[in-house]
Amino acid sequence: MSIIKLDVRDDNIHFELTFDRRINFIIGNSASGKTTLYNMLGSSREDNDIIVDTTYDFILAAVDTYEIMIRESKDAIFIFDDLDVISSASFSELVKKYGINNNLWFIIMSREDDESLNEAKRLSFSINNIFKLSSENGHYINIKYYNxxxxxxxxxxxxxxxxxxxxxxxxxxxxxxxxxxxxxxxxxxxxxxxxxxxxxxxxxxxxxxxxxxxxxxxxxxxxxxxxxxxxxxxxxxxxxxxxxxxxxxxxxxxxxxxxxxxxxxxxxxxxxxxxxxxxxxxxxxxxxxxxxxxxxxxxxxxxxxxxxxxxxxxxxxxxxxxxxxxxxxxxxxxxxxxxxxxxxxx
Amino acid sequence: MLHIYVNEPAGLIKSVDSWFNRNKKKEWFNRQDVKNVIMKIDNTKAVKDEYLESPVFGAISPDRLSTGCKALILMIIQNRPVYATKCGDNCIDSIIEIANSKELYICLHHPMKFPMKFEAVMEDTDTKVKSRKEFLDEYYKVRCSR
Structure with a gap:
């Protein structure tokens, strides 16, 4: 699959996001919708008013379980919201090891840098897949942060x-x-x-x-x-x-x-x-x-x-x-x- | 004065969301400086106590404020260091404004884009910086030596 979509909506809000590479970051201003997106995804399993349409099933990553989930999951979109682990060498290794074989995609919402890691242990990703959310009347899309x-x-x-x-x-x-x-x-x-x-x-x-x-x-x-x-x-x-x-x-x-x-x-x-x-x-x-x-x-x-x-x-x-x-x-x-x-x- | 840590200091409020949600007090939201921050960052009106009105969500509780907004409120209200990497670029003016009226301690794990000219003390190296470049030089000196 070459491009994945993450479409999340209820009566008031509609996130219509697309990603063309496996590793993606969403940063940008506070109150731009990141936590709202994450919370809607979290509620969508139980709340029938929230409709989620994605290319692959999504997994909201948690500190205690993300490692085993990355190792064991296939065809999935991982969403990390403000977890420190994303700047660790072990996270980078997991992504490199299982990302392709398990067909995993990553959407990471964090500003934390990984400057403390040496070059070989850092994640390699494109500047063009660092995004911010842009909204108009409750309709959110992802656009390049470094434009x-x-x-x-x-x-x-x-x-x-x-x-x-x-x-x-x-x-x-x-x-x-x-x-x-x-x-x-x-x-x-x-x-x-x-x-x-x-x-x-x-x-x-x-x-x-x-x-x-x-x-x-x-x-x-x-x-x-x-x-x-x-x-x-x-x-x-x-x-x-x-x-x-x-x-x-x-x-x-x-x-x-x-x-x-x-x-x-x-x-x-x-x-x-x-x-x-x-x-x-x-x-x-x-x-x-x-x-x-x-x-x-x-x-x-x-x-x-x-x-x-x-x-x-x-x-x-x-x-x-x-x-x-x-x-x-x-x-x-x-x-x-x-x-x-x-x-x-x- | 703004005081910046790169290494995590004792007493740091890092999990801003959960700390805020557990410790918030209704009287916080009646302060004018808090009301101003909530309006500026989240475009939300703090009406009275914990009753807030958002143009997107309607009536909301403070738990639904953005993480950056919660971090700023904590900076205003209490004196422990706050993890400001939870704050987006639109919070920078407010951080500097808060630091103009008190000794504000924050911790950063990203190169916040402060104005080209601003003043802060880098606590890890006990160095006063007067520009973004000086801040970045000190930030990376500490961050890359971990």
Whole structure:
């Protein structure tokens, strides 16, 4: 199932919520309806006036029973309301271990961060699946909490890249100057951004993997969301570097890629984190190609040098030849990421 | 003055809902400052004692107030530290307002988006902060060292 719904209503109130990934948070203002939703779900087993229509059965998590319920339940939506356990390593492990096999979905209502856990033990989830409730005349829907608008700036002093390997190679070749990579992946993005600000950079574009940056976004947002003499721009739709490559004209024409990206939620939700899905897809799609992609290795020149520079013997065996002497234009033109061609950096 | 703990202090009211529901007193809801908070956060009128009127639910008891609103009422009424991670962004102005009239102790487990300029004492490090950035620096220093 690619998208789940949670529809809860009585005579006065109607919650009509949809979620397209397995791990979801609802935060936002006090009195926005979170506890009302939870209470209505709790009462609905006995109160016939409350109608609940969900893709799967829902389970209201309790501290004493959530572990066994996650282990034993199948095809279920877990709802956590303000339970401390969600910031624990054991909760994260349970979700990773049983989320896919048991087809579990999670709606977590909590602001508590998990900063005390080391990176490997934290939950990996998208910034785009952190929601708030919006209501009008008793009708509630979920909307993105971090609703970053498309940046209008086209000239950046620096571009900070989360990827230290392939992604850094790609953007360094695209912009030639002004590209820096994070010191240690997503966990140091905030510190690295702060360092760039301290160095006097005013306009900074930060390319973190939004598919897995959810546990860091509250920190990032608290530091940089307000105009304070500098402007930090982000691309919230940039899932990860592999997703960008899959959208390029080199890879988007491969049948496997075309098929899966056209039904993204169906395929990507076979993984807890979509970042892992994109890594898996690009590996499967390119494993027998001349332009094979290796997540942790050096990026092949196929992704930044014109094909005309390639050894003719290799070109003969390659099914990914692109015309033109500007490889980035060939890769990105008419794709989701075409706008990157317009940016000036440095 | 606002006093912020990151580590949980002794006497912290963490289970705001249940503590409020068990300990509330009808006279609380006749105070003007409490009435103001209930109106501001929950858009609900505190009519008299525990009789409240919500535009969504009609007549309600205080138990049905939002958790953030209950946390603010506890901050006004008593002097124990309150777990303010139960409070949404729309409670921040009220927290600062309450702290302007008393020594207010709160505990946070999330990076609350205070105004760019505000004052507080970080109790874990005994440091006075005068901006959101200073608060965040101290917050993460303590939170990440646990």
């Amino acid at each position: 970053y608008s498309f940046p209008q700036i086209k000239h950046y002093d620096k571009v900070l890249i989360e990827d230290t390997t392939s992604g850094f190679d790609f953007f360094s070749n695209l912009y030639k100057q002004g590209v820096v990579c994070s010191t240690s992946g997503k966990s140091t993005i905030v510190d690295d951004t702060q360092r760039l600000i301290n160095e006097g950079n005013k306009n900074i574009l930060v390319l973190f993997d939004s598919a897995a940056f959810g546990c860091h976004i509250s920190k990032f947002d608290a530091y940089f969301s307000d105009d304070n003499g500098f402007r930090v721009s982000v691309l919230s739709f940039y899932e990860c570097f592999e997703e960008l490559l899959l959208r390029t004209n080199l890879l988007n024409r491969l049948p496997m890629v075309t098929k899966e990206l056209s039904r993204l939620t169906d395929y990507a939700n076979n993984f807890i984190s979509w970042e892992n899905y994109f890594e898996d897809l690009i590996k499967r799609a390119t494993e027998d190609k001349m332009y094979k992609y290796n997540h942790s290795g050096v990026l092949r020149t196929c992704y930044y040098e014109p094909c005309m520079k390639c050894n003719p013997n290799i070109m003969e065996k390659c099914d990914g030849t692109l015309d033109g002497n500007n490889k980035f234009e060939s890769l990105l033109k008419d794709t989701k990421y075409e706008f990157l061609l317009d940016y000036l950096v440095g």
